[in-house]
Amino acid sequence: MKQSIREERKKEIVSGLYELSRQEGLENVSIAKIGKHLGMPPSLVMHYFPNKRLLILGLINHILHQYQLIYKPIVSKLEKKPRVDPELLVERLFSREWNLLFDDGVFFSCYAFIFRDQLIKKEYKKLHVKLRVTLKNLLDKDEVLVMGDTGLLAEKIFVVIEGAYYYLSMMDEAREYDQKLELFKDQVYELIYAEISRLQTGPEMGKSRYSTGG
Amino acid sequence: MKQSIREERKKEIVSGLYELSRQEGLENVSIAKIGKHLGMPPSLVMHYFPNKRLLILGLINHILHQYQLIYKPIVSKLEKKPRVDPELLVERLFSREWNLLFDDGVFFSCYAFIFRDQLIKKEYKKLHVKLRVTLKNLLDKDEVLVMGDTGLLAEKIFVVIEGAYYYLSMMDEAREYDQKLELFKDQVYELIYAEISRLQTGPEMGKSRYSTGG
C-alpha cells in the first residue's frame, strides 16, 4: 500500500510532464508548470524526482514503454497464423496506431538526449534491439524465412521503418504522406519477397556474411 | 560594407550558439551564455536576433547548410565518372566525413522543433528533398539506371541512410557500429544492383507504379 501510492504519484507526475511536453514542447516545461498542471506544489514533484534529470528519465521510460505497446496487437495477431503474411505484417508495422499512442515530437526531443546521456542512450538502444528481436521471432515462424538469417532481415526491415518515420514527419500534405508511405511499404515487401525467393531458388547459399544472429 | 559586418556578426553568433550547443546541449544554452562565450553583452546578441526563436532559426539554417556540404565532395568526384560506381557511391554516402562536419546531437535537437514550428519543418523538408534530387541527378548519369525510376531509387536509398544514422547513433562500441554500418551499406548495394538487373533483364516493365518523378 505504502509503495503503491508512491508509484501512482510518480506515474501521475510523468504523465503530466508528457502532456505538457506534448502541448508546449519538452524544453518549455518546468517543475513549477507540472505542479500547477497537477494541482500540487513543485516541492512535491521534487519529492518524488529529486532532480530534473530523473524526471526526464521517468518520461523516457514512459515513452519507451508506450513505444513497445505498438507491437502488442501486431504480435498477437500474427502469432495465431501458421505463416507470416507479408501484407499483414507490413500493414501493421506501418500502422497509424503508431502515431496515436504517443507524440513524435516528445519522442524525438527525448531521443536528442542520447547524445549527452549514456544511460538514456542505453535505454533507447535496448528498446530498439528488443523491437528487432520481436520481429525476428515473428519471421522465425515462417517455414521459408526461418531457413535464412531472420535477424539480418529484421534489421533491414527496421532501418526502413525508422528512416521512413523520420522522413515522413516532415510531410504536411496527407496525399504526399500516403504516397511516400506506400513507397516504403513496398520497399519492405521487396526485402521479404527477395529473401523468400532467394531461399527457395538457392537455399544452398546459406546465411549472409553480415549475420547478426548471436 | 555596412551589410557585411552585420552578416559576419550574425554568423559569429550562430557559430557560438552551435559550439555551446555541442558542448552542453541546445536546451542549456542561453543568450547570456552566448554573449559570454563570444565576449559581447547579451544585448548585442539580441540586437541581431531580436528573439530566441530567430536565433534558433539561424542555427538551423547553419546546420542545414553544413549538412549540404557533406555531399559536395561526393558529387564532384562522381560527376567526373561516365558511370555510377556503386561501391564509390555507397562508400561516400556512408562516409565518416558526415560525422565530422556537424554534431548529431545538435542536429536532432533542432530536428525535434519540426513538430512545433512549421517554418522549421519546411526548411528541414526542403533540405531532405534537395539531397534526394542531388542523388537522383547522379543516378541519372548511369546509362542503365536512367532507364528506370531514379527518383524512386533515390528515395529508397535515402530512407536506408537516414534510418541507419538514426539507429547507429545508439551504438557505443566501434565494432558493433562498423558491423551494422556494413549491413546497411549492403542493403543499399542490393537496392542498386536489384534495379540494374531488373532493367537489364526486363526493361520493358518500365517505371515502377510508385514513381516520384515530377
Place this chain on the structure above:
DNA sequence: TTAAATATTGAATGAATATTCAATAAATAA
C-alpha cells in the same frame, strides 16, 4: 563637416528557474 544610421555597451527589469527547508498531515508499524 554635419547628419543619420548602425554598432556596441552596461545597467536594469520582472518573471521564471530548479532546488531547499521547516512544518504539518496522514498512514503505517511497534
Place this chain on the structure above:
DNA sequence: TTATTTATTGAATATTCATTCAATATTTAA
C-alpha cells in the same frame, strides 16, 4: 496507544532567464 515513516504543504532561496532601454561609440551618407 505511541513512535516512525511517508506524504504534502507553502514559503523562501539564489540564480538564471529573455528582454528592454538609454547612452555612447563608430561608421557611412550628404
